[in-house]
Amino acid sequence: MRLGLMGELASGIAHEVNQPLTAIVNYTQACLRFIQAEKPDLSKLSSILQKTHDQALKAGQIIHHMREFVRSKKIHRSTADMNALIENAVSLSVTDLKQYNILLTFNLADDLPAIYVDSVQIEQVILNLVRNSIDALKNLPHNKPRKLFIQTLLNDDHFIEVKVKDNGIGLGQSSQKKILTPFYTTKSSGMGMGLSISQSIIKSHDGALYFASKPGKGSTFYFTIPVRRKSDDAQ
């Protein structure tokens, strides 16, 4: 499964790195032209060099992100409580929630069985979903209440289901098709990796990640994790 994602990643990376590289080629050509002038405009030159520098950094970050992703994939499972993982993950976002005036409510089932997971990875997934919701909410008009809702429940098939719901900007049909693809982002500072990494983590835990969304109404992201099996105790 991860190898499949690698293929997509590789072509995504080729595309992504190509953009800053093309920009660098254009900027350096411009620099060369400036230098050849009789009295080179040093401030212009310096501003183009700065842009060149920024683009090179950007290309480096893309590669860095890929290497992180490939490296840190060993799963360290232990017994965990989903509600506690949610509380941990959310505690990392309280500042943003406050800053953007987002009202967070919970409906956490209090009788959830234990799960056997890599807690760091599952917290990462929750954090990715919460951060995406915050991004979807933070630019709403001021008179519109910004709501984030997190729910856990045990479904019939012995899966714990986690639901992260916002009333943010939502997603149109065409972007819905793309958001799970590596590097698809609509944010100026986004990498477009949050959801594809989250999906890969959930799949490696034998769960599933899915969503429903309406433009202007909001989005709901769900993921499932199987409850701890008897056979896990033997390991």
Ligand SMILES: Nc1ncnc2c1ncn2[C@@H]1O[C@H](COP(=O)(O)OP(=O)(O)OP(=O)(O)O)[C@@H](O)[C@H]1O
């Ligand atoms: N809750 C949401 N509401 C609306 N759009 C969303 C939501 N979650 C994700 N998206 C859309 O899906 C895109 C991809 O999300 P993803 O988390 O993979 O990357 P990102 O948030 O752009 O960057 P990052 O790598 O930092 O997570 C986002 O850019 C956004 O357009």
Ligand SMILES: [Mg+2]
């Ligand atoms: Mg994200």
